[in-house]
Amino acid sequence: MSEYGIKISLPGYDVKTATPEQCAVHSDYPVPKIAMDKTPSHFGIVHYTIPKGTYVDGTYNIFVTVHGWGYVPTALVYGGNDLYFGQQNSPLPLSIGDSLGLTYYVDDNILSIDYTIDSFGSGSIVLDADIPLTFKYYIFVEDGA
Amino acid sequence: MTTFGAKASQLGYEVDECADYELTFSSEFPMLKIEHQGSVTITDSKQNQDIYTHNLGYIPAFWVFDNKDSGKSRLANLYSYNFVVNSTKLSWVGDPSLSGAHTFYYFIFRWNLLTEFTGAVINTEQTSQGSYGDYGIKVAKSGKSINSLDYRDYVIHSNCKSPIIHMTGVVGPYFPTCALIPHYLGYAPLFFQWISDDNKNSFKLMAKSPEEYVGSDETYIIICSIDNTYISYMVFKDPMYIG
Numbered sequence: 099m100s101e102y103g104i105k106i107s108l109p110g111y112d113v114k115t116a117t118p119e120q121c122a123v124h125s126d127y128p129v130p131k132i133a134m135d136k137t138p139s140h141f142g143i144v145h146y147t148i149p150k151g152t153y154v155d156g157t158y159n160i161f162v163t164v165h166g167w168g169y170v171p172t173a174l175v176y177g178g179n180d181l182y183f184g185q186q187n188s189p190l191p192l193s194i195g196d197s198l199g200l201t202y203y204v205d206d207n208i209l210s211i212d213y214t215i216d217s218f219g220s221g222s223i224v225l226d227a228d229i230p231l232t233f234k235y236y237i238f239v240e241d242g243a
Numbered sequence: 244m245t246t247f248g249a250k251a252s253q254l255g256y257e258v259d260e261c262a263d264y265e266l267t268f269s270s271e272f273p274m275l276k277i278e279h280q281g282s283v284t285i286t287d288s289k290q291n292q293d294i295y296t297h298n299l300g301y302i303p304a305f306w307v308f309d310n311k312d313s314g315k316s317r318l319a320n321l322y323s324y325n326f327v328v329n330s331t332k333l334s335w336v337g338d339p340s341l342s343g344a345h346t347f348y349y350f351i352f353r354w355n356l357l358t359e360f361t362g363a364v365i366n367t368e369q370t371s372q373g374s375y376g377d378y379g380i381k382v383a384k385s386g387k388s389i390n391s392l393d394y395r396d397y398v399i400h401s402n403c404k405s406p407i408i409h410m411t412g413v414v415g416p417y418f419p420t421c422a423l424i425p426h427y428l429g430y431a432p433l434f435f436q437w438i439s440d441d442n443k444n445s446f447k448l449m450a451k452s453p454e455e456y457v458g459s460d461e462t463y464i465i466i467c468s469i470d471n472t473y474i475s476y477m478v479f480k481d482p483m484y485i486g
Contacts, residue, residue: 103382103385104382104398106248106249106268106270107270108270108271108272108273109248109270109271118276118353119273119276119353119354119355119358121273121276122268122269122270122271122272122273122274123268123270123274123382123398123399124276124353124398125382125384125385125398126385126398127276127277127278127353127398128276128277128384128397128398128399129268129274129275129276129277129398129399129405129406130275130277130350130405130406131394131397131399131400131403131404131405132403132404132405133394133402133403134253134254134255134402134403134404135254135402141404170310170314170315170316171316172306172308172316172348172350173316173317174318175318176433176483186458187431187434187458187459187483188451188456188457188458189318189320189435189450189451190317190318190320191317191318191320191321191450192320192450192451193451201317202317203312203315203316203317204315204316204317205314205315205316206314234433234483239393239394239395239403240277240280240350240395241280241348241395242308242310242316242348243282243308243310243314243315243316243346243348
């Protein structure tokens with residue numbers, strides 16, 4: 099096979115001698131990709147509020163979307179508590195406080211965002227205020243398993 | 244030097260008017276290029292294990308995804324300190340509290356985690372996805388057909404958005420307060436981070452903890468950590484929230 103390809107260097111670098119790191123695009127090195135032409139979208143923002151109340155230990159679903167790739171892709175989810183800057187925009191899985199966890203998984207058909215309650219033995223916890231959450235998810239086309 | 248360059252927009256965006264993060268690529272900005280990706284099974288999680296020898300001569304950016312639950316994948320934050328990369332290889336650091344075998348999927352990127360880089364902010368104003376004709380660019384991987392319908396067969400494709408690097412750097416080793424780094428994007432951007440506790444000889448995945456985390460708002464990247472650590476950060480041209 100003949101060798102074809104594309105190489106586009108960054109400003110200030112000669113494309114004939116630029117290393118892959120000095121290129122914006124290099125056909126020997128693919129980049130992670132998120133398909134733009136899928137419905138439902140493979141990226142987006144999710145807002146969800148956990149109402150105050152009593153919660154028994156377990157996993158609770160926040161959001162599910164179908165990607166339909168038929169294989170397990172790579173996916174990233176960022177999120178956290180809207181009320182506290184230090185608890186926002188962090189990559190999941192993560193913990194908020196001692197008993198509340200935010201997690202996600204992607205399988206060969208869906209992406210699911212969930213929260214978990216772990217009372218460390220007492221069986222349940224009480225949330226005395228609503229917890230507003232925001233997430234952003236990205237489902238890539240690249241394999242993730 | 245005379246200025247040359249190229250750029251292509253994502254599907255449906257006007258290339259001359261769209262925001263930076265609506266581009267498929269621009270020669271103004273580097274992208275997250277994949278050096279290697281693959282699956283690995285840690286056969287005995289209590290023991291150290293080499294995963295991949297990259298021999299890049301620098302410490303590369305990397306991602307690891309947890310496949311502990313069969314048929315599922317999520318970022319390996321729960322094992323963040325078990326993965327370490329140096330200038331030659333990606334390795335698993337054994338943990339006596341773990342047991343059995345664990346399977347993970349990893350990416351190693353052509354990007355030095357010690358690179359200090361700040362891209363220009365050319366246009367951050369969100370535009371509408373419309374119909375601008377069937378134009379675009381696609382580059383197939385070596386040996387793959389340019390007619391493939393599987394996006395995994397492509398290096399780059401206008402029907403896809405890809406992480407465009409806006410800014411990278413390293414902060415540390417002392418954190419009397421959290422570090423605030425202006426990014427000038429005007430929106431809270433997507434980011435990634437790694438942590439070094441051995442004077443930047445190696446880096447690990449960094450998961451959020453009460454003492455260690457990275458966040459972003461419309462003005463700053465905020466980086467908090469404990470003393471005697473370095474945090475390598477990578478900011479992408481992609482808003483977490485907008486509008």
